Amino acid sequence: MSYNDVITFVFCFLVFDEPWRTIKWGDNEAALQYVRGYKPPTEGQLIRILLHGPDGAGKSSWINSVQSVLRGRIYRQALVDNTSGDSFTKEYTGYRVKKDDGSFYPFVFNDIMGLSKHGGVLEKDIELALKGHMKEGYKFNPESPLSEGDRHYNKNPTPNDCVHVLVCVIPADTLSIMSNEVAQKFRNIREEASRLKIPQLAILTKPDLAFPEQRNVKNVYRSRYMKEKMEKFSANVGIPMNCIFPVRNYSQETNMDDDIDSLILDAMKNILQCADDFLEFTQDQYYCSMC
Numbered sequence: 001m002s003y004n005d006v007i008t009f010v011f012c013f014l015v016f017d018e019p020w021r022t023i024k025w026g027d028n029e030a031a032l033q034y035v036r037g038y039k040p041p042t043e044g045q046l047i048r049i050l051l052h053g054p055d056g057a058g059k060s061s062w063i064n065s066v067q068s069v070l071r072g073r074i075y076r077q078a079l080v081d082n083t084s085g086d087s088f089t090k091e092y093t094g095y096r097v098k099k100d101d102g103s104f105y106p107f108v109f110n111d112i113m114g115l116s117k118h119g120g121v122l123e124k125d126i127e128l129a130l131k132g133h134m135k136e137g138y139k140f141n142p143e144s145p146l147s148e149g150d151r152h153y154n155k156n157p158t159p160n161d162c163v164h165v166l167v168c169v170i171p172a173d174t175l176s177i178m179s180n181e182v183a184q185k186f187r188n189i190r191e192e193a194s195r196l197k198i199p200q201l202a203i204l205t206k207p208d209l210a211f212p213e214q215r216n217v218k219n220v221y222r223s224r225y226m227k228e229k230m231e232k233f234s235a236n237v238g239i240p241m242n243c244i245f246p247v248r249n250y251s252q253e254t255n256m257d258d259d260i261d262s263l264i265l266d267a268m269k270n271i272l273q274c275a276d277d278f279l280e281f282t283q284d285q286y287y288c289s290m291c
């Protein structure tokens with residue numbers, strides 16, 4: 001048996017015959033129309049999507065990837081850090097996606113400084129951001145959270161300032177080495193979001209780096225490795241499997257790819273549906289009186 005035969009055998013073993021989750025690969029028209037035509041339940045409502053996760057997880061890349069899909073070309077607005085080390089996103093910044101007519105989509109992404117074992121964003125800061133107390137432009141301080149006296153503290157958050165969906169961004173390739181401390185931080189943040197009834201999803205980035213067969217993005221729901229990682233993560237952090245979406249971000253591509261788009265749109269569609277459910281379920285008045 002040659003080396004290649006052994007590798008093939010191992011890969012066959014690791015891949016399901018049938019995908020365990022179905023998705024319409026490359027047939028993106030309906031999902032694209034949904035996201036492009038999305039309107040929040042009330043006029044003037046802005047859907048705030050807060051992304052949090054470890055440094056280098058691909059949060060900024062995800063924002064760029066969504067913009068790329070919606071604009072039909074590779075987009076690079078949110079600064080992507082391709083060096084390891086300290087988090088590059090040190091300021092609380094909101095990113096909106098422009099439509100062709102110059103107006104904006106009714107959602108905004110907030111990319112928050114990474115979550116790590118030592119330092120990283122403080123849980124208190126995430127709580128304040130969830131409640132809409134954090135103004136854009138706030139520079140994170142790993143030593144102390146935003147205080148009421150700070151000029152970036154929003155005393156009276158409106159429904160547009162509050163977070164409507166919390167999205168954990170996790171790299172699939174380093175999932176197994178996530179420390180207990182980081183997992184505990186995730187759980188604490190999740191608890192706070194649950195208390196505020198804010199829906200939570202997770203996106204699992206870098207499937208292409210997690211295992212070689214993932215280089216074909218269509219294998220993402222056929223990989224036993226990936227499913228096992230998602231199940232472990234789900235059990236560890238408490239996010240149900242149907243709220244976890246593997247996505248391949250546009251990182252080295254210079255051209256769009258229909259299959260990569262399919263994963264991004266599937267995740268984005270679910271994020272917006274969660275926001276809708278949340279807004280329908282919770283009266284804004286009541287929600288913001290909790291802020």
Ligand SMILES: Nc1nc2c(ncn2[C@@H]2O[C@H](COP(=O)(O)OP(=O)(O)O)[C@@H](O)[C@H]2O)c(=O)[nH]1
Pocket residue numbers: 053054055056057058059060061062079080081082083087088089114169205206207208209247248249250251252
């Ligand atoms: N191969 C691959 N690289 C990715 C993916 N997503 C992000 N990256 C790369 O990971 C690095 C960190 O990404 P970045 O978006 O800055 O992470 P952030 O710190 O969470 O905002 C960059 O070099 C990205 O190009 C992905 O799905 N696949």
Ligand SMILES: [Mg+2]
Pocket residue numbers: 059060061079080081088089111
């Ligand atoms: Mg970033």
